[in-house]
Amino acid sequence: MEKQKEEYDDEINLYDLWKVIAKRKILIIGLFIFIVGLTAINSFRMPNIYRGEAFFSLLISPELISPQEIITLIGIIDEPKQLRIIPKSNSNVIRIKLNTIGKSRNESKNKLTVTIDAKKKDVIPGAFSEVLGYLNNMDIIKHQISREKEILIRQKAELSDLIKSSPDLKVTYYKMIEAGKLTTTQFDPIEVEKEIIDIKINVVELDQRIIRLNNGGIEMAVQPYISDKPVSPKILRNIALAGMISLLLGIFLAAIIEYISNVKKRNNNSSGNSSME
Known part of the structure; x- marks a missing residue:
């Protein structure tokens, strides 16, 4: 029974609210038109971003x-x-x-x-x-560029020295093989050539990095x-949001005005009854 009573009370409250909305519809519609219109005007006047x-x-x-x-x-x-x-x-x-x-x-x-x-x-x-x-x-970027370049230049110098000494190293290895002090399994000329080529590639890459750093660290x-289209203002979204807010605000104000009106009526009725007595 209590549950049915609560549901009935809810229905009465909703019905009363609907009566308030119908009674104060001019206020709600007027507020809606005013806020939405003002929002639309301001949105259209805002610069495209x-x-x-x-x-x-x-x-x-x-x-x-x-x-x-x-x-x-x-x-x-x-x-x-x-x-x-x-x-x-x-x-x-x-x-x-x-x-x-x-x-x-x-x-x-x-x-x-x-x-x-x-x-x-x-x-x-x-x-x-x-x-x-x-x-x-x-300043911090310039300082770090100098540090990075120092590191790269040092690496390049070490690799360049290794490339320069590679012919002498190969001659030494070949002599050791001929003397029987080194076997072909311990020294593969093809692998050595590949490693030298890789080192030369690394030197070229270091050169390119140094050149890029000369233009800046970033x-x-x-x-x-x-974007081809402006990201702001979002006119439709602003108008829709203004519409929802204005409706809620209109209903809230209508309920407040109706409540105040009812309180005044009750007070007037109470005063009238007291004077008759």
Whole structure:
């Protein structure tokens, strides 16, 4: 019986709420039209925002400095800092955001993502170039570039010396074989030639890394992606959200007004009954 009574009370409450909505429908509809209309006008007046995303690669060893350390050193990019980073593009850029790539991907431990939101999409490539230039001109990056180059130059010198001495080593090995001091199973000329070729390839790779470091310790990994359509404002989403909020607000206000009206009626009735007595 109690359960049936609760269900009946709920039905009465819902019915009362529906009566309030029907009674105050002008308020609810008016508030809905006002808020949705105002939101639509503001959304259409807001400037279109385009987004560009790029991957930057660190040519420096992650053991010397990591992407997260660079982001920490830069800190929060507020307006004054953004002006220092991109002085040429700043007037059209809304925000710059730097992030690391997922830690689970080992191949991404030397990469960071740069996201730029701007009023004009044609300024985004130039803004990326300015960010890249700013990063490469950081004192910590310049210092680590010098350290990395020293390591690579030393490795190249050691490998080059090994290549230069390889003909003499081969002659020595051949003499030892002829003298019976070394067997062909202990010394394979073909394997030695392969190792020398590998060393020469390593020297070429070291040369290429040194040349790339001369241009900076950070480079753009791939061409940046720039959205063709604006990412903001999301007009339809804003209007839909405003519509839902305005309806809820209208119903809430209608219920409050109805409650106040009922309280006043009860007070007036009580006063009338008291005066008659």
